[in-house]
Amino acid sequence: MQIEGIVLRGRGFDPVEGRVVVEDGEIVAVEETTTDSDDIVCPAFVNAHTHLGDSIAKEAGSGLSLDELVAPPDGLKHRLLRAATDAEKITAMRRSLRFMQRSGTTATVEFREGGADGVRAIRRALDGLDVDAVVLGRETVAAMHESDGFGASGARDADFTSERAATREAGKPFGIHAGERDPTDLTPALDLDPTFLVHVVHPEPDHLDRIEREGVPVVVCPRSNLVTGVGTPPIADLLDRTSVALGTDNVMLNSPSMFREMEFAAKVGGVDARDVLRMATVAGADLVGLDCGVIEPGRPAKLLVLDGDSDNLAGVRDPVRAVVRRAGVDDVQRVVL
Template sequence: MKVWGGWVFTREGFVEGWLNPLTKELGFGQAADPIKRGVIFPAFRNCHTHLGDTGAREEVPDDLSLEEIVGVDGWKHTWLSNQKGGGSLESGIREAEKFGTGLIIDFREGGVEGLSLLNEIDTPIQILGLGRPGHENEEAPSENIGLSSYVDVGEGTVEELVSKAKNGRGVVALHHSEKEWEDISPVLKINPDFLVHLCEASDEDLMGIKEEGIGVVVCPRSNSRFGMRAPLERMLKLKIDVGLGTDNGMFCSLNMLEELRFISREFPSIPALELIRLLCFGLEETIGKFSEIKIENKQYVIMKEIGENPEMAVLDSKSEILEVIW
């Protein structure tokens, strides 16, 4: 058995090392021959998805606003209500597998039934499904909840859902200030684990988020489709715990390499190593609090070397996955 040798991406950056793909033993320094060369990354993290609408990618109209597509009773709502089974969900998961994603945090729609579909799919990816009530006045399907937004769900109902989730030691996440500014004060009060988007958040909002130790997930490709952009530079400067997500499967592929390359073009002042850190170790502090997720870093993506600089193995548009080790 040949081991993989080359640069290994770690929390400290790139270090020369090797990986035995069978035993998953990882070592540092020069590997003894024989070796195959590649750049070794921990499997990628996708911290925000809606896997359930992946199957709508070919059909989603491009002349509707965000509100008209994903809003309450919007296009997506109708599309989902005509779906049977987990085919759409599964196509998203298979796409994520192909591109070396080891962890997915999914906002699961469709109440109890929607959440249970996730458990029927066999995959090496660790998936944390955050459920939500299927209908108004229904209970959340699990202690882990991913809500549309404070404004959408409404004062009172949010607090009720969150207090039940927290009593069950569940994870609480919401979208916030995606396309327009929304008041953060009631959201800070319920103390969610993380918020998604924050494109229109003010600097004061971001400081409040940092102060409360709330994580943030940004989805730049999805945002750009509707002309929005998250203040990622500022979030990182404030040392907010940030993760990356691909958002709706109908808008963006589940390929985190595409997300990374887009972000590196869209946010050129952010150092590449910092972006790769978000790809492999994003939302680290927040995920550390989740008992359902075990971060063992025993899954790897081997990328083809491109030139001398190991960063290019993921940033170059010609980058290529040589092997995913589950």
């Protein structure tokens, strides 16, 4: 299989006219050559932070604070999740996953509520789809053993020392929400030696120094942070210190569209489009050890092809900026997963 167009090659997303040659699901060559195609070929996205169970309650909770919306155990989302049947949750998650697949997301890092049963539910929702999921169980060590790791709600909610020890012993990733409402839970979260932090909206200088010194990656979710009224993360400052990935967070509050998240991050965060595309692809893959997010020989062919001659994209001068700041689901020509 050969896919022609403007190829965003390598970790620098260098635009080259040419083609990607794929054999048996692997990229075997990226060739520079003249083509007749206006398509833009970029890596498929990695959504580095989702709560897909919340697909049962899209746009619920208008006007509520962050704690009223999502704080365990009695925030709105937790009450709604307890009230929903397994079949309802599986159907809702599957519909969100189908949308993610259609819009070019190859993988997601999912914080999965509901203990071990919740982990099994999303595995059922994923059945037959081409989206990979790194599922991080929550609430119990049993959920961690059932899943790919542990996703902690935050150091202000509980002491996760024993869960962190069990996750480390199992050799699995440990992610934790931190610095979302204010900076007070960042130090205890960092004390747990996490694989990565999520949100980090309110870091103080000593937190940034420690994140850099200890090499802790961060996942930012700026649309979610704005909706819940906690502010927006200092993306540029974080990029100066560590690897930063991008996630869409809670489906109750935001669609799991990486196009929307990239545009918002680029325009509100004031960061370069290449940095944002890296956040939406290879940075998320590196976060949890996935082999995707970049177009180069030897990599799996996880590709998103955009119609560069669509009414929205025709005439673009900078294809990387176009993917990040302008493109949308309607521009998707083909998804290769």
